[in-house]
Amino acid sequence: MSKKTKRVVVTGLGICAPNGIGVSEFWKNTKLGVSGIRFIPQLRELNFTCQIAAQPQVTQEHINARFTKLEQRGLNSTGIVYGVLAGLEAWEDADLLYNDTPDYDTGIIFGTGILGVDKFREAIHKIDAGNTRRLGSTSVxxxxxxxxxxxxxxxLGCGNQVTTNSSACSTGTEAVLMAYDRIKSGQAKRILVGSCSDSGPYIWGGFDAMRILPHDYNDKPTEASRPMSATASGFVPGSGAGALVIESLESAEKRGAKIYAEISGGHLNSGGQLAGGSMTAPNGQAVRRCISKALKESRVQHDALSAINGHLTATKKDSEEVYNWKRTLKIEAANFPPINSLKGLIGHGLASSGSMECVATVLQIKHQTLFGNVNASDVHPDIQNLIPKEAILQTTKKTPLQHIAKASFGFGDVNAVVIFSKFEP
Structure with a gap:
């Protein structure tokens, strides 16, 4: 098979999300509209304006299943815990072995934003107290x-590229496309991809200080994240991890692996913080170019998209994102594909958002089922003027799904769009 025609498929999934740890629990709760957003007493004690957040409900049982007692000594990084839980689930789901010699055909691209903030805080206090030698051997x-x-x-013992990428909210989706390019070009047979994000006040405090988080929902947290809603008042901070094993079709078939979906293509770019783009706002021209290039790379016609899983953070930028999709696809409003956002259920997972949402997108294709949008019954009028209200599903719906676009538009004016497709032998 030539490098130009090599096909890339998804053979394993794993997730550690605020509304479910493990693919089975996560998908069940996502279909049912079960939210993972909760009131966090610590945030009230620290005088946060927004006192709600979304973080995986990891138990000691979860940790014992993946970390030895020795590894648990001094373990104080939620991001690593989330990433290991999701990554190892995806690895085992793909029926891959734990290697005792390097597997030079297999790699890891697993992104993050800020890792080990609580461990940093612990280290700072110990160093300031003159207890450097008590930091422990795993602080680095x-x-x-x-x-x-x-x-x-x-x-895992992978011998191919093993690296961590970081590009704000687009980190997880970028990791998928980085691995896709490497496999498609023949430089690897399979790669574990994903992203994770720490949780806690030291991650979320900066956003609270920026006054971009909702503050009127501390007593009703599940109603706070309202993508595409007229009453959206800011994103709910979240955390977690998502993971996928992606590999060449040739490798998957040779192993007899199950196949969830195919990656038809995608595109990465930046708006350069120009033409209206900034550190916190997207350059609309670049967003539209990213969507268009992703469809072209995937050889998917604009009117052939079955659905869109948007970035859609429950801010004023949601209307702008829908406008960019509408302008790029250039199809009649009546034919606009359904569009949904996972952030209504799990908040904005920051660096982990793209990977968790990629897992959700692949599950929609696998089960031929779209999950509904929560808290979006009062659709923003600017969005209603662009697409029919019916495109913003309120409940889970079983429907034929061939191609779904997953988009992540991140802090710093960086963009990623990947097209997942139903696998056809």
Whole structure:
């Protein structure tokens, strides 16, 4: 098979999400509209304006299943915990082995934003107290950005590229496309991809200070994240991890692996913080170019999209995002594909958002079922003027799904769009 025609498929999934740990629990709760957004008493104690957030409900049982007692000594990085839970689930779901010699055909691209903030805080206090020698032998591993890919590989033994990428909210989707390019070009047979994000006040405090989080829902947290809603008042901070094993079709078929979906293509770009783009706002021209290029790379016609899983953070930018989709697809409003956002259920997972949403998108294709949007019954009038209200499904719906576009538009004016497709032998 030539490099130009190599097909790339998804053979494993794993997730550690605020509304479910493990693919089975996550998908069940997502279909039912079960939210993972909760009131966090610590945030009230610290005088946060927004006192709600979304973080996986990890138990000691979860940790014992994946970390030895020795590994648990001094473990104080939620991002690593989330990433390991999701990554190892995806690995096992793909029926891959734990290697005792390097597997040079297999790699890891697992992204993050900030890793080990609580471990950093612990280290600072110990150093200030003159107790440097009490930091422990894993403080570096838990706080360096590539700690997550390094930690995963200490268990998996991959010999291909092992790295960590970081591009704000688009990190997870970018990781998928980085791995897709590497496999498609023949440089690897399979790659574990994903992203994770720490949780806690030291991650979320900066956003609270920016006054971009909702503050009127502390007593009703599940109603706070309102993508595409007229009453949206800011994103709910979240955390977690998503993971996918992607590999060449040739490799998957040779192994007899199950196939969830095919990656038809995608595109990455940046708006350069020009033409209206900034650190916090997207350059609309670049967003539209990213969508268009992703469809072209995938050889998917604009009117052939079955659905869109948007970035859609429950801010004023939601209307702008829908406008960019509408202008790029150039199809009649009546034919606009359904569009949904996972953030209504799990908040904005920051660096982990793209990977968790990619897992959700692949599950929609696998089960031929779209999950509904929550808290969006009062659709923003600017969005209603662009697309029919029916395109914003309120409940889960079983429907034929051939191609779904997954988009992530991140802080710093960076964009990623990947097209997942139903696998056809």
């Amino acid at each position: 591993l838990q706080t360096m950005a590539s700690g997550i890919s390094t930690y995963l590989n200490s268990k």
